Amino acid sequence: CAAISSNLLESELFGYESGAFTGALKGGKIGIFELAHNGTLFLDEIGEMPINLQMKLLRVLQEKEIMRIGSDRVIDIDIRVIAATNKNLEKLIEENKFREDLYYRLKVLPLKTPSLRATPDDILTLINYYKIKLNGSFKLSSESKEVLLKYNWKGNIRELRNFVEYFVNLHKDIIEVKDIPINTSGNNNIKISTNVRNSIDDFIELIGNNINEYIFVLEIMEKSYRRKERIG
Numbered sequence: 672c673a674a675i676s677s678n679l680l681e682s683e684l685f686g687y688e689s690g691a692f693t694g695a696l697k698g699g700k701i702g703i704f705e706l707a708h709n710g711t712l713f714l715d716e717i718g719e720m721p722i723n724l725q726m727k728l729l730r731v732l733q734e735k736e737i738m739r740i741g742s743d744r745v746i747d748i749d750i751r752v753i754a755a756t757n758k759n760l761e762k763l764i765e766e767n768k769f770r771e772d773l774y775y776r777l778k779v780l781p782l783k784t785p786s787l788r789a790t791p792d793d794i795l796t797l798i799n800y801y802k803i804k805l806n807g808s809f810k811l812s813s814e815s816k817e818v819l820l821k822y823n824w825k826g827n828i829r830e831l832r833n834f835v836e837y838f839v840n841l842h843k844d845i846i847e848v849k850d851i852p853i854n855t856s857g858n859n860n861i862k863i864s865t866n867v868r869n870s871i872d873d874f875i876e877l878i879g880n881n882i883n884e885y886i887f888v889l890e891i892m893e894k895s896y897r898r899k900e901r902i903g
Contacts, residue, residue, distance in 0.1 A: 673719035691741025
């Protein structure tokens with residue numbers, strides 16, 4: 672529902688008759704609802720549907736009939752509708768961006784799919800699945816497995832599949848931590864291992880009150896790096 676502009680979505684869903692509007696195909700066009708007759712229609716990103724079309728969708732679900740744009744003929748349809756969204760529809764209802772009656776009409780059999788970071792036990796299984804599907808032969812080092820298990824996975828399974836495809840294209844036998852295409856400029860919520868954390872704690876304890884001197888050196892190095900200047 673988000674991939675198609677609001678101006679075109681109505682004609683895509685309901686179809687239209689010949690000459691219904693400027694640019695309409697000669698002979699008209701069958702809409703998606705008609706094509707899905709006796710089958711299943713999946714409406715992805717339902718929260719993006721314009722409010723005016725939500726009322727028409729509600730009528731389709733209630734009456735099980737549609738009318739093409741530019742037509743006065745009612746067409747009976749028998750379809751199963753599955754809708755999905757990653758938005759909070761209840762909040763959109765409060766903001767008058769989603770119809771409450773449509774929300775409860777769709778909420779017949781709700782199924783909430785957890786994010787990938789909420790199901791870490793699935794991560795390595797899914798990596799292996801896509802590795803086989805993409806004809807990969809790589810293996811993950813123990814350190815890279817630890818990083819992948821603790822990664823935030825904001826892009827969920829799509830992001831995971833991209834990672835696997837990247838690993839396959841590297842043509843390496845073993846995937847190390849440095850091979851993982853993580854955007855280090857953002858906060859990926861990767862937890863530091865216990866050994867590294869202990870090393871940092873030991874270092875801070877060692878330098879004691881001299882930490883500002885170390886910070887000063889790091890700041891000078893950073894400025895030199897950004898200016899592409901050598902340090903004497």
